[in-house]
Amino acid sequence: MSCKREFDILAFLDGSLPESRSSGVQAHLESCPDCAAFHEEQVAFNDLLTAVEPQPLTPPDEIWSRIEASIIESQSEERAGGTFLDRFVDFFRMPQLGYGFAAGLLLMITGIVAVHTQQSSQVVNQTLAELDRFSIEAPAGENPFLINGSDENPFFIFEEDGEGNPFRVGGVKK
Amino acid sequence: MSAEISDKELEELVVRAQQGSVADFQRLYTLYSRPIYNFIWRLINSPSEVEDLTQETFMKVYSELPNLREPSQFKYWLYRIARNEVYQLLRRTKRKPEVSIDNEEMPFVEFVPDENSGLDPEERILSDELNQVINKALMSLKPKYRDVFVLAVIEKMSYEEITNIVGRSLLSVKTDIYRARLAVKEAVNNYMQGRR
Numbered sequence: 039m040s041c042k043r044e045f046d047i048l049a050f051l052d053g054s055l056p057e058s059r060s061s062g063v064q065a066h067l068e069s070c071p072d073c074a075a076f077h078e079e080q081v082a083f084n085d086l087l088t089a090v091e092p093q094p095l096t097p098p099d100e101i102w103s104r105i106e107a108s109i110i111e112s113q114s115e116e117r118a119g120g121t122f123l124d125r126f127v128d129f130f131r132m133p134q135l136g137y138g139f140a141a142g143l144l145l146m147i148t149g150i151v152a153v154h155t156q157q158s159s160q161v162v163n164q165t166l167a168e169l170d171r172f173s174i175e176a177p178a179g180e181n182p183f184l185i186n187g188s189d190e191n192p193f194f195i196f197e198e199d200g201e202g203n204p205f206r207v208g209g210v211k212k
Numbered sequence: 213m214s215a216e217i218s219d220k221e222l223e224e225l226v227v228r229a230q231q232g233s234v235a236d237f238q239r240l241y242t243l244y245s246r247p248i249y250n251f252i253w254r255l256i257n258s259p260s261e262v263e264d265l266t267q268e269t270f271m272k273v274y275s276e277l278p279n280l281r282e283p284s285q286f287k288y289w290l291y292r293i294a295r296n297e298v299y300q301l302l303r304r305t306k307r308k309p310e311v312s313i314d315n316e317e318m319p320f321v322e323f324v325p326d327e328n329s330g331l332d333p334e335e336r337i338l339s340d341e342l343n344q345v346i347n348k349a350l351m352s353l354k355p356k357y358r359d360v361f362v363l364a365v366i367e368k369m370s371y372e373e374i375t376n377i378v379g380r381s382l383l384s385v386k387t388d389i390y391r392a393r394l395a396v397k398e399a400v401n402n403y404m405q406g407r408r
Contacts, residue, residue, distance in 0.1 A: 045386045048393065052364050054371035083397050087365060090342040097249040101267050102241055108271060109234055 041070055047077050051084065217243060219284065226283035237277070241270055244287070247367065248294050254362040255298045257351055265301060269294045288376040295359055295377065302355060342400065349399035353392055360385055361392035 043066065049055040050063045067074050217225070222243075228236040248269060253262045272293050280289055350358050360378060363369045369377075374385050 045390055048390055049371060049386060052368075052371065052389070054364075079397075080393070083393070083400070084365070086342070086400065087346065090339045090346065091366065092343060094246060094250045095253060097245045097266055098263065101245065101249075101263055101270075102238070104267055105241070105270050105274070106234075106238070109237075109274060 041066070041073050043070075043073055044076060047073060048080060051077065051080050222286065223283045226277070226280070226286045230277050230280065230283070237274055240273075240286075244290055245270070248290065251291065251362060251367065252294055252298055254350065254366060255295070255355065255358060256301065257347060261301065265294070265297045269297050272297070285376070288373065291363075291377040292379070298359075299355060342403065345399055345403040346396060349396040352399075353395060357388050357392035357395070360388045361396065364389045365393065 043063070046055060046059065046063050047067070050060055055063060067077050225236050225239055229240055245266065249262060249266045252265045252269070253259070256262060256265065269290070273290060276293075280286065350361065353361070356378075360374055363374045363377065364371065371382055371385050371389070374389075375382050378385065380388075
């Protein structure tokens, strides 16, 4: 078939082509022998299927009986508050449990922060105590940081008169 | 095959069933159990599993019905559920070998004879054999070809309705119906030539 209209012809045959296009296909079938032959084949195939198609089977009544029994069972479970599993799951859905959980979580976070703060303050104190070991006693008026008696104070960079130099006046600063 | 009820009545029935009326759900079952049973049978072709799958389908429909937003779409939704149940079984068991539609080897399938055809014995044998050939050809198709073929050619649904059920485009549905039809037709032709 050169026309490539098989899909349209089948849709036409299966009654699934819009009215607007059906008349076009109908007209085409009258003028195109290839498509007409294809259409004829498919009509014959459909007739064959219809002829050999068995009568529709009837589902056994037991199917509905089983479905009905299952519905009744689920309804009585609902009335009784559900199965053990349902009740177990429902327990965790209670709002009180959620509030309790949130409060517990808040308490836990507060505790962790408090412990952490205390530990930090201990570390700072320990560090300061360690620094105390390096304090230097020097005679008043002498700068303990002057190198080899030089007048040049390595820590005294920005201020000519030495005002504000923590290492200059009165001996030692920690 | 379509249910003998107007669209409006069906919609009202679905709404009442959604509200928990078991009697209305039973009416829905009465209307649709036969087409669904036959649809599943055509897809799976195993009597024992057809019963289980029909039951599973309607159980799922009952439990999910309150979530159906558009009662007017009930029929397509129902077929979708039935189709999904079949696909799940096929995936679980991996029993059905999927072969290409041009593969001539076809697996054995059980044939359910039609006792009420009214044909004479010779015609009956030919009809039975042909039906078996068609069934085998159908079972040899991939499920995606098989379901659209069954819906279009056997259930006589429109392509538009089929797209609602299988969730594919109209073009894809058309193409798959065409391929399935060619494959089944070829199997029938081979059989007929073999008889000559």
